[in-house]
Amino acid sequence: KAGVTQTPRYLIKTRGQQVTLSCSPISGHRSVSWYQQTPGQGLQFLFEYFSETQRNKGNFPGRFSGRQFSNSRSEMNVSTLELGDSALYLCASSLRFGQGGENYEQYFGPGTRLTVT
Amino acid sequence: GNSVTQMEGPVTLSEEAFLTINCTYTATGYPSLFWYVQYPGEGLQLLLKATKADDKGSNKGFEATYRKETTSFHLEKGSVQVSDSAVYFCALSGETSGSRLTFGEGTQLTVNP
Numbered sequence: 001k002a003g004v005t006q007t008p009r010y011l012i013k014t015r016g017q018q019v020t021l022s023c024s025p026i027s028g029h030r031s032v033s034w035y036q037q038t039p040g041q042g043l044q045f046l047f048e049y050f051s052e053t054q055r056n057k058g059n060f061p062g063r064f065s066g067r068q069f070s071n072s073r074s075e076m077n078v079s080t081l082e083l084g085d086s087a088l089y090l091c092a093s094s095l096r097f098g099q100g101g102e103n104y105e106q107y108f109g110p111g112t113r114l115t116v117t
Numbered sequence: 118g119n120s121v122t123q124m125e126g127p128v129t130l131s132e133e134a135f136l137t138i139n140c141t142y143t144a145t146g147y148p149s150l151f152w153y154v155q156y157p158g159e160g161l162q163l164l165l166k167a168t169k170a171d172d173k174g175s176n177k178g179f180e181a182t183y184r185k186e187t188t189s190f191h192l193e194k195g196s197v198q199v200s201d202s203a204v205y206f207c208a209l210s211g212e213t214s215g216s217r218l219t220f221g222e223g224t225q226l227t228v229n230p
Contacts (some may be wrong), residue, residue, distance in 0.1 A: 004160075031216055043206065043220040056215045090160055094216045106216055108153075108160035 002027065004093050004109035012115045018079040021112045025072050025093030031055075032074040033106065034066060037088040046089075049074055050097035078114075086116045119144045119211050123221035130197055130228050138192040138224045140181075140207035148209040150174075150183050150190040151218070155204045164192075164205070197228045 005024045013019050025032050033056075034046040045058040049068035066076040072093075078085055088111045094104040124139040142148065149168045153161040165174030170185035179194045190207060207221040 033216055033218075035218075042222050043218075045217050045219070048215055048217055050215075056217050058217075092161075092216075092218075097215050104216055105163060105166070106218065108162070110158075110160045 004091055004107055006089075006091050006109040006112050008112060009110065010113045010115075012117060013081050014117055015081055015083060017081050018077065019081060019114060020075055020077050021089055021091075021114070023074045023076075023091030023093075023109060025074070025091075026107055029093035029095055029107070030072050031094045031097045031104065032068055032072065033092045033094070034074070034076050035090045035092065036060075037090055037111070038086075043090075046076065048097065055097050081116045083116050086114060088113050119148065119209055119214070119219040121207050121209055121219055121221035123205075123207050123224050126223070127225035127227060130226070132199055132228055132230050133196045134228075136192070136194040136197045136201075136226070138205055138207075138226070140190045140192065140221055142188050142190065142207075142209050144188075144209055144211055144219075146212040147185075148211050150181070151208045151210070152179070152181055152190070152192050153206040153208060153220075155206065155223075157203075161206065197226075199228045199230050202226055202228045 031050040033048040048056040052068045063079045068074045090111045091109045092106040094106045120143045151166045152164040154164045165176040167174040167183035173182045204223045208218045
């Protein structure tokens, strides 16, 4: 079974621009989460989507947004890029959205390395 | 809120040495606990997990036991190899947080031959 794929793998953008990153989950997985990884802040949760609805959101400004399509693929968008947005953006998929103590294992993609200049 | 604290790195060991990476957590209720590993240039791979108190997760010679009384989930391996060199992350998923993971800072492990 193919793993989580993320495109593009590397991206260089200029401050003020916007960017869209894509994530295709493992076949059959319906939940997609996004994380930002930086040397200073570590791994931070951005948001989680399940059945095309945002179910969970981390503490990021509104410039960060996402969506999920009916085939469970997800995109995240960052508008008005800042230098501090330079990071590795990781996508993870799981079978479902866990509720009431349920927990579904997350599988991570290789990430998109975004550099803002 | 939930939080995870890992021992500070980096950690450098010789091949066949014993490894311990400490991890403690703060969370309400009974979170699930995980260790992830990240090799250079790659995403995260789940190494092992434990979903309830006193559970022991194990994989590839690595072990960790969910200790509710000390809110800990320390990672151990009896004999490390050069190929174990990577960054290790302790993480938790709360009872009501869906699949959302809260990660520790990560510990860089380097194993020398």
